[in-house]
Amino acid sequence: MSQELLYTRLIIGGALLITWPLALFISLALVRARRVEGRPVTHLGLLLALATYLALWAPPHQFLYFLPIPITLAFALIAGRFRPGLGKTVVSWLLSTSIVLIVTVSLFLGLETTRPAKEAGAIIRFIRQQETTSKATDAAFLALPLPARLQLERESSGSPWLDSRIAQVQFAVKANKPNVPLTVELARPQQMIFYH
Numbered sequence: 001m002s003q004e005l006l007y008t009r010l011i012i013g014g015a016l017l018i019t020w021p022l023a024l025f026i027s028l029a030l031v032r033a034r035r036v037e038g039r040p041v042t043h044l045g046l047l048l049a050l051a052t053y054l055a056l057w058a059p060p061h062q063f064l065y066f067l068p069i070p071i072t073l074a075f076a077l078i079a080g081r082f083r084p085g086l087g088k089t090v091v092s093w094l095l096s097t098s099i100v101l102i103v104t105v106s107l108f109l110g111l112e113t114t115r116p117a118k119e120a121g122a123i124i125r126f127i128r129q130q131e132t133t134s135k136a137t138d139a140a141f142l143a144l145p146l147p148a149r150l151q152l153e154r155e156s157s158g159s160p161w162l163d164s165r166i167a168q169v170q171f172a173v174k175a176n177k178p179n180v181p182l183t184v185e186l187a188r189p190q191q192m193i194f195y196h
Contacts, residue, residue: 008111013053015107016100020052021045023099024078027092033084044077052100060127071097115161122158 021042028036051070058066074097079089109117116123156163175182 005112008108009053009056011111012056012104012107013049015103016049016052017046019100019103020049020096023096024048024092026099027095028078028082028084030095031084031088031092033082033088033092035082040081044081048074048077048100052104112161116159119159119161123162126157126159126162 024045055066075093
């Protein structure tokens with residue numbers, strides 16, 4: 001699913017470069033934190049944007065493990081750099097992370113339509129199933145005598161949106177001896193897809 005969401009993640013990453021610094025400025029100004037200067041807020045915002053962007057690239061079944069990293073980092077940076085006191089730190093942290101979350105989710109739904117939200121149950125079930133299945137999408141066929149015929153069947157994830165995003169399949173076919181002519185044919189019933 002990583003490559004299929006490439007442009008969505010890049011656009012969200014670009015938006016995070018603006019959203020995190022702006023969210024920090026707004027939240028720190030609203031709690032009237034002292035020692036708020038433009039350059040440090042911008043630098044910390046860019047660091048948080050990078051951390052959030054990297055979390056977006058986590059494998060789907062591990063995303064929830066990576067998501068707390070930028071959120072916790074935001075709290076630590078607000079508390080450590082600006083020292084507004086515990087109450088103001090919590091308010092500033094909640095406000096800034098809420099702004100970033102709202103912008104990120106809105107952008108995702110705007111770019112990917114609302115189908116992921118409508119099909120969230122099926123998507124979550126599929127991701128949980130992947131957690132329990134080690135390398136569920138990889139299949140290795142070792143040393144098959146030639147000619148060989150394999151029938152592959154792809155099951156739906158339960159979400160048409162997710163199916164459209166993870167529909168790519170990769171094959172690697174190698175002969176066990178060099179310079180042996182090898183022909184590969186990929187076909188659906190009554191339809192040739194690939195022949196080499």
